[in-house]
Amino acid sequence: MELPSGKTNKSEYSVRRSSRPFTKDYRIYFERSHDKTPVSSFHDIPLYHDKDKGILNMVVEVPRWINAKFEINRNERLNPIHQDNLDQNPRFVKNLFPYKGYIWNYGALPQTWEDPHHTTPETHTRGDNDSLDACEIGRAVASPGDVKQVKPLGVLALLDQGKTDWKVLVVDVRDPLAARLDDVADVEEHLPGLLAASVDWWRLYRVPDGRGGNGFGFGGRWLDRGYANNAIGECEDAWKRLIAGKVSSGDISLANTTLKGTPGKIDPDKVHLPPDEVLSPAPI
Template sequence: MRAIVRAVKRSRFLFGLRSEAEGKRMRHHYSKEERGELHSPNYLLYMKNSDGKYISPFHDIPLHDVVEKTLVNMVVEVPCWTNAKMEIATKMPLNPIKQDMKNGKTWEDPSHKDPCTNCCGDNDPIDVCDIGSKVCSCGDVIQVKVLGALALIDEGEMDWKIIAINQEDPDAQMFNDIDDVRRYKPGYLEATVNWFKLYKVPDGKPENQLGFNGEFKNRDFALGVIKSTHQYWCSIIYRKTDGGDIICKNVSISDSPFYCSHEEAESLVHSAPKYVKPSPIPEEVNKWHFLNK
């Protein structure tokens, strides 16, 4: 049998990281500002809050939706049906979204060994896959229902994938746990496992390994993963743990040693290249890959 692997076809999201207690009792709204040239190494997507002030999407967005606490916030990195591997730049001030040019949020602590898989974290914010039908844009902040989790072991590192659904999806009320995905979207989870196992093979890398024999864990397990990884983030934002190269500069956690003023944040953004019209996307980006199984 042959498996067909496309270079994209998956939405990828990040949890916002601040705790609900650090946010105001109202739903936040966010906007975006592009700098540099899209499809190039100098492209940067910065985030703004409701007041138009620059923020870090890694550190200044609450974890929970402050209106409906059963929901969590996510920052869209890779919208569905797009190819570019966009991700929050953890090693840049204010952590703009940029394209990962090399081959091949909660925060997964590289010094913490997961007791379930015996692997350490990948030093990145935790990833989430939205199973809904609504296509979002890079940098959108959406509220989702957590449904389950998949334990991906990416080149020996623990890389949790949280399964969730956008609360604005027309079918969101039907989904409350991972079994609902099996019931209402038969074959979806199997396709997701196949994708994560094989997506690096076209680059000449081996298949990724999966914890729990590739089985999806339920909602309660996923919420436990989110809680524990959020605690690791709290440790670095308050300098209780060495975050290594991660830049923790933020504008909203006043008792953090990495707190900065909005004026400093504005100066950082304005030092980046101005936005220019993007270059065409190279044709090879849309190449299909056929793998023998």
């Protein structure tokens, strides 16, 4: 298995990769391109690229067709991307017929938090203590660490191990189809079958590992863009409480280099990221 190039597709942020992909030591760190300031992928990258137009930033963790379960490490300082572990080994999501790996570019919306103290009234479940997840459906295959500009189209209420785990459907604003996609109904019109396939994938992706299928709120129905924006707003407000120290952060690192007045603010001059390494992936 090979990874895409690993270069961010926009000039605002760049990455530094450390160690070999598909190992427990692999990390992807983020920095601002223009001044090389180290930043947290969770806290420093803004949620909104253009709030007036509703355009969001999305941090890509897993490119489409890839099986490696890369994710933002919420526990480590500045929240680099790492590969999740299963039984002390790097985790790979098994192929689920007829799909190959993840079926979208998968990642996170920065400056959001699914509050584990908050119960979603419609599902009676609490947040999963992570950033909001995003499924990007544009045609380009991304790279781990890309920061994409996307617009929300809808949201799915996945219930993962008894926790609320929203999946926000988004499209890269530069995708050729983006101008024609404004809501989930447009997705069904222009990409027929993708919504149903996405529900199917989320329901069954753990089954090959010997675990049960996932459930959904709202009968497994994709909710519209308005509902997605409400969920995004609630999770942005929850993150603001988190980063301000108004709620317990638990094991989440609040370290950041740009948010003045927050308890986790650190001096970027005292952060020394490792040099960027482009190493071949370890054997699987």
